[in-house]
Amino acid sequence: MPFIMNVLFKVAKINNLGEEKIINFGSYRKDMGKDFIKDLNEAQQKAVLAFKGPSLVIAGAGSGKTRVLTYRIAYLLSQDIPPGSILALTFTNKAAREMKERIGRLVGPERARYLWMGTFHSVFSKILRREGHLLGYPSTYTIFDTTDSKSLVKKIIKELDLNDQIYKPGEVYGRISSAKNNLITPQAYFSSAQLMEMDKRTRRPRIADIYKLYALRCKKSNAMDFDDLLLNLYILIRDFPEVLARYQEQFRYILVDEYQDTNYLQYRIINQLSSRYKNICVVGDDAQSIYSFRGARIENILNFKHDYPDYHLFKLERNYRSTRNIVGAANSIIARNRDQISKKIWSKKEAGEKVKLIRATTDNEEGYLIANLIQDAVYAHQLHHQDIAILYRTNAQSRIFEEALRKLNIPYKVYGSLSFYQRKEIKDLLGYFRLTVNPYDEEALRRIINYPARGIGQTTLSRLEEIAASRDKRIWDILLSMDDYAGVFNQGTIRRLKAFAALINGYRENLQTMEAFDLAYSIAESSGIMKDLHYENSPENLSKWENLQEILNGIKEFVETQDQAEDTTLDSFLQSVSLLTDADSEKEEDRDKVTIMTAHSAKGLEYRFVYVTGLEEELFPSRMSSNTREELEEERRLFYVALTRAMEQVTLSYANTRYRWGVPVNSVPSRFIREIEPEYMDQPFEENPDEPYRPTWKFSQKKVESVPVTTEKMKRMKPVSRTSAPSPSGIHFTADDPAEIQAGMQVEHPRFGQGKIINLEGEPPNRKATVFFKEHGQKQLLLKFAKLKIIR
DNA sequence: GGAGCTTCAATTTTT
């Protein structure tokens, strides 16, 4: 089975595969100016060749933005600029990976390898690993993910005896995050009359206190959250001019992707780093700025001309992706925004199909109609499933499409569902790794000190925390000197705490000497996590166990593919893994599937057929973002992003009634439908048509090839809710006595339908059956839970 | 410590 970490290393692999195609760099280089550049249009060429001085590239949707960036870097290399002096920053790992891969194909993987290319966070974390000691961080600092951060905020709210109904951890964390991204330290927060006033008005005057404590506790844990990676890098270059000078010298050429999404902090860092040589190239599209709610500042792109008055401006306006109708429709939408840089996106492709509109009575019908359209389109247009995407405004809408697609046996993947790295078992194991590398990491410690259960309960933990707080110590230091606390804890507790400290210390001793993989493996075994999962032999535990194996395999591969020995340590692995997201764990078997995701996560992707769904007022545009013109314009840009993902066909849909939180709500079609110029629409949009428009799909139940579903696949699918998935045979479902079930029997499962018992093992009540289901493939089920009905 | 209950909240989210 291909494992999840694969992607991390794909770059190297693909480069190796692509080796034959790589033209010898040395000889290729001479012709670079001519041949190499021929692949580009005139505007793109200009943007690539102007490598000295500041450049702003406004790159419309589908205009070859990545192409320009990659060719520009390749061109820099051809001018004998060493790869180590090129810094290229992206927002996603995926974008960085793709670019590196493409550059590798142009100039050879060897040279591409030494580029400083990655996300803001990953590049900065690397620098901070090296320089963080100047700010008081060891190189083994932990990176807190959002879950860690929120849980710490929540804990602090409790400690300060504040009401978490008023101080909602998520919101408070959001305030802290946005403060950091605007370069506001806790001290600055306290002295900002405006912020304090605002918090007072929202009846949360103590956010500043929470922020201050939060920052202290992160530091005490030797930890940085995502924002700290940026903030600390900024502080580093602000307070240590010699460090700044060093990196200014090193990064003589700086490139930034998706510049419209940079926040103030990122902007300041880039500005500082590039201020010496000013060889900076930023690429972006103001029309695709959709993250202002997270602090992205569209002004950064608009103000570029003030920061670098002698800049070159390049506009890429030719769209290579979409048909003329799609480009026309998208243009007619974005034209309604006031704030934008003027540009004319055009396409030379055929006019293509007009934008279709589906009106459904209910949200369920919407799912059903779209799924059927997809089934027919695959057949009629010879599409692969991977050519299709369903987009929506909120994640909650995914369920309906999942159910509808599953009923028609159309393979799909949900982008951005529960991340692999957020799963409990993964976080537990990583927690052990984290504590081993950095025993001051209190989030990790709290997570695992009693998992697997070792008799260290909430009471003990609270007392430890109390002592730590009152004596200004760290929990780990207390654990190391348990003998001083004989009066505080009873003998048994002291023994157990000592044993835990000894366990972690044992791992720590091996940190320097053992191979990362061997150490990780031995931790997984001896910590008792593996044993805990074997304790009950349920399918859930089996899949958890498989997930742990994937992480371990990932470490093995990580170790094997690193260039330098210092990168093969467990802490190096931990740092890279902390910055990965679900999108980075795509698997080979997930390739040819319909993608369903939010419009936000679709940015940067393209599909032949795109379905933009849930186009209703208060949903898309979102109710929370319809208050000001600015907010509404951002929603409109989001819709623009959704439309411009499509190469050949766009279908819009809305429902008259939608269940929201269990209550049916009547809805009004989105203003965005009306805002598309009618000439690009398949049929005029009528506010209240007598006959709801229905597509003319036939009821042919064409059998799409049945896809065997493995446990892995099931895991990625959210289970269908019990009530909405009636028994496949339609009969009322009553389970039969598990004791009567024998191998070879035909049975029916409420969710998986009919199947055959292949094997039985274990003793009641933990008797486990291996069942082969016609529709869902082979599954392992515990009889006491499975509710199987015997058919014959 | 965990099963099983109730309660309550509920956008978007590259790292």
Added chain:
DNA sequence: TTGAAGCTCC
């Protein structure tokens, strides 16, 4: 409606 979190009871 889902789901997470908190609570109670063994």
